[in-house]
Amino acid sequence: SQQGEEDPQALSIQEGENATMNCSYKTSINNLQWYRQNSGRGLVHLILIRSNEREKHSGRLRVTLDTSKKSSSLLITASRAADTASYFCATDAGGNNRLAFGKGNQVVVIP
Amino acid sequence: DGGITQSPKYLFRKEGQNVTLSCEQNLNHDAMYWYRQDPGQGLRLIYYSQIVNDFQKGDIAEGYSVSREKKESFPLTVTSAQKNPTAFYLCASKKRESGYTFGSGTRLTVV
Numbered sequence: 599s600q601q602g603e604e605d606p607q608a609l610s611i612q613e614g615e616n617a618t619m620n621c622s623y624k625t626s627i628n629n630l631q632w633y634r635q636n637s638g639r640g641l642v643h644l645i646l647i648r649s650n651e652r653e654k655h656s657g658r659l660r661v662t663l664d665t666s667k668k669s670s671s672l673l674i675t676a677s678r679a680a681d682t683a684s685y686f687c688a689t690d691a692g693g694n695n696r697l698a699f700g701k702g703n704q705v706v707v708i709p
Numbered sequence: 710d711g712g713i714t715q716s717p718k719y720l721f722r723k724e725g726q727n728v729t730l731s732c733e734q735n736l737n738h739d740a741m742y743w744y745r746q747d748p749g750q751g752l753r754l755i756y757y758s759q760i761v762n763d764f765q766k767g768d769i770a771e772g773y774s775v776s777r778e779k780k781e782s783f784p785l786t787v788t789s790a791q792k793n794p795t796a797f798y799l800c801a802s803k804k805r806e807s808g809y810t811f812g813s814g815t816r817l818t819v820v
Binding site for chain 2: 631638686688696697701
């Protein structure tokens, strides 16, 4: 079943601006992960944040996790045209070693 | 270079025909997964395997079958029982407590 739900579904921004996406989930998790998908391609793993972490950085990416609200956010700073893609959150609830994906956020960065 | 390879990239199936999608990885990952993606949708889990000679049904297993005879290989067969097989199919593998590595996908179309 779908666990993560991203909000907003589509985002259009100018190059250089920041892009923020949110994800909510319903059950307890071991970790939450964010992926990027370029059109017609496979998903690329961006970042993993564990349930005992609150914030994590990787280059221009910043992810936060609030387990009390069962939500996460992905911030892309100083966006570039190459950041145009769909972004998915996925939750690992543990046990059976499988992820549940949200429906994705489509981000368009205008040069 | 280590990675995960899906083939073919495009596949056309006639009504009533079985087709097999290939997925091979040289990452020495134990777990492998098959997902289906429909336009504007997230990923839905078809089957997964955590170890050789063992696999479990995901959320939408009806009309599909898999095998896991080798650690490196996890082929997916789309049978004639799958009434709406046109979709983008993604294979992935992972180590425990890490992100997934995805293949580049196979786009299946019924003609």
